Amino acid sequence: AQSVTQLGSHVSVSEGALVLLRCNYSSSVPPYLFWYVQYPNQGLQLLLKYTSAATLVKGINGFEAEFKKSETSFHLTKPSAHMSDAAEYFCAVSGYYGGSQGNLIFGKGTKLSVKP
């Protein structure tokens, strides 16, 4: 069965510092992987996705993630944090779940704080 582990429920960085949010997955089939962002009191918005093309994926707002099959990881990075990046981030993997391919399994989320 597919699963997602996000290391660190809270991450705090200074403005201008590197953002690194970790995601490891398990999947018995080639996965599709996603990062979503949730701003306070809003729904989830897709940041980027990996669909078996390039292993380095660029998303919105300067974020990118690298698919590493050998490490079963899909970590999210941004070179320089902005105050507006403060939000909760969710990693998700597509999987065969409940008898159907195409559902997403979400990690528990990482809340990012950005200090001035």
Place this chain on the structure above:
Amino acid sequence: NAGVTQTPKFQVLKTGQSMTLQCAQDMNHNSMYWYRQDPGMGLRLIYYSASEGTTDKGEVPNGYNVSRLNKREFSLRLESAAPSQTSVYFCASSDRQRSYEQYFGPGTRLTVT
């Protein structure tokens, strides 16, 4: 395009009351989903509808029912609300034939007292 819309935005219920959460999408997607979000738990799938006319249980279906009214609309019903159902509920949709990415509504914040 409005995307995925949900009503109501907020609701307070007493234990034992019933209510229906409404969801609609205007992206012509085949698949729709209901999730609940609780602190520290991420998103957990309640029910989904892979295509019009079908519905299936997700990870946490107990206490809920769903109806896929047509291709656009997917409702979630709580027949007898319990305090454990206090949560934020999100509806999402996707086009499974093209991509697995899901598009989310703004959520319904439900409190059961």
